[in-house]
Amino acid sequence: MSVSATYFPTEPTAPTVKTTEFPGEKSKVAIKSLGTVFDSRTAYFVADYEKSIGNYLVDVDGNTYLDVYAQIASIPLGYNNPALIEAAKSDKMIRAIVDRPAIGNFPGKDTEEIIAEILKIAPKGQDKVWSGLSGADANELAFKATFFWYQSKKRGYANPFSEEENVSVMKGQSPGSPDLAILSFERAFHGRLFASGTTTSSKPIHKLDLPSFNWPKAEYPSYKYPLDKHEAENKEEDKRCLEIVDKLFQTWKVPIAGLLVEPIQSEGGDNHGSKEFFQGLRDITLKYGALLIVDEVQTGVGATGKLWAHEHFELSPLPDIVTFSKKFQSAGYYFHDPEIVPNQPYRQFNTWCGDPARIILAGAIGHEVLKHDLPALAQKVGTYLFTKLEALQQKYPKYLQDLRGKNRATFIAWSLDDATARNKFLADMKTVGVNIGGCAENSVRLRPTLVFEEKHADLLVEAIEKVLSKY
Template structure:
């Protein structure tokens, strides 16, 4: 096992970055007075014997082949995830970007123990038919209070995939209603739809982008283009795909090349819009293609997307399932673009612990009931959690704090990784909060690094073919960054010198 961290050295080393944060106190220390000061490693390897045994038992009844290790959430605290053996790892993966305020956050515990929560849990309503008396208030104080600029309505759903699926349905029904005008459904439509045929069943499509990931249900999986294994053996809609820019780094050294690449992609997209033989109801795009490798594009490119969708009367769905809720230094990542016109829909999940999509045009709600519908249509208990998450973010200025610690992390990583140009490349995510990633030269080198991270007490994840990504909580602070940077420097040094 590699050597343990010298905390004194780590603080001095990280302080050389020269960046300061405005907050004069540690919110993490206030939330989590018993949070470890550094990773706590008990076993010689991770997973340890208890985790292995527990995982083997779980495997008898549940498909656990993707498990890194079995976690003990009772023993997890703040930015530290515990495994079944009692090892506590600094977690910069945070349940695939889903933990906003740290493990066992006291504000969330208080919400969980409230009478409101008990009522929501034991009387889970079929919201579309029997909405609770307080659901509108809970939404207005939480999910809707956090709505992206220009969007004032929400449809709540069950997961990120479900959020995208229901946004697709809204797009199809909207475009069909616009064509149909004031006319009612025809007898032919009503008959043909029961045979899954046109004109009742639409042959319109959703366009997505190379390397995009939008979920694992049938519609969302048809728009997912990240890895073949995600889609193998599953029937898919024959929907179109457009190129997504492949930027070169460092950005300031490849300005001309990257502008040309983005222009190429926009030109190819417009050609698809112009010549595609079926109606394109909507496009769906991520601000950063997360599962596909943390692929970025410029605000100029995304404004170009918006201009084209408006020119061709195609809806724009922005998938903020992974990028949303403050991780990028804005509450919603697409706020970095400063679009002249907001997106038509923005989907969310993960860090909000709830799911759904925002919109502003009331016509994105079908005119007839029971069309955008399922039994639960979301979950009031999750809306209560989302409300607390939003209120804690707002009260403690966590959007700005995340932007600042992200700048600190990026500068520290740029100094460390610059020493290994033959092993790593394409550090990206500058001025984008803690949404930072870089590439290794190959998959085996990437895995070697991730395994070494775990052995040193860091839980970290990869994406795409060669990338590693940071996805820490919103209460990941400078002292946590110091530990992470020092360990990363130690690991890289031992692996490659």
């Protein structure tokens, strides 16, 4: 029996559309009412999670969407997955919710087991983890670890802080608060707090009016598609972008302690970087003594056909820090070098140090992902789907430009002419019962769950064709 049938014997066999407008009437009323207590201007519709199941998201008007967006790429195993419901009902979970421990000071007797569970799904070679609460938080915690590490190298890992450092840090001045930078890329998305926001450059709306650190931005490759027909140009593009990174390390006015990069820039447009590009980045960070931080908030936990997307790049040495959130439901970073543990306690610290309830759920997710080898399933289904989309591209090239994500499982995207065309396509897909997301200004991104199978892919392709055939 297929994985989705095992989990969801009553999953619908096709989407059902009940309304002609989206949001439907009941959703409209509910969104307006929600607006009295919450900023509901961004709501697409109001969901009925009780009725949603597997790959199908139901709204309050009774529309049953095949969901290839999965919230914002963040539902791992389908709606109301029975294995996760079991975890949610466990005594361990109830205690984690009710008696939320400050695990730095007062860990519980199950804290070790809970954390050990999420280490089982760690990227290859990473054997330590630090917990946070969101993707932005995970990245900022990783920046902290990076700056601690960088200054400890300079000062000597075992050496104490100087009196001058202890005094100046209280004024937010150097040397206690040093001028250091994290290098990131144009079109990157790493979160929306102040340091993570500094490293985000996908859209103005994400950060307009917010003060920013003065940190360098390099160019991320822009490839020509299909890749196999533009090998030489794309190789040149890698080289050009790597030279920019190298030059920034040489010339930036403050030291660059870490380089932060997504294996596939997601929010920024599903921009891919080649294995060679990433190997080049690894070399540059080694050359200049900076950490390589890979942001796997969106790419992690199986959707690219490997547990962690950077495993496609065969980096050596491995990335220093890998951040996670979204589909893992918990957030934080994996690492391996013992010197990334700060040289004194209470440096990487806060009241809760993550949320054990969410860590327990992440453990349950990891368990299912490994048990059913869901990255392999994503690879199989993704390859199947990509081939079908290539055929569709032949028929409708204008609406499936730069089809990308071959061999990256279900992590597939394409572009349309502009934002207007893309937004119309996303909206039209609802009329045929598909909830689908965009990225950048003019692209469509597929982010189904890990229990998305060939039968769902068939329905998706049918639905796309139904929409495009009317254009």
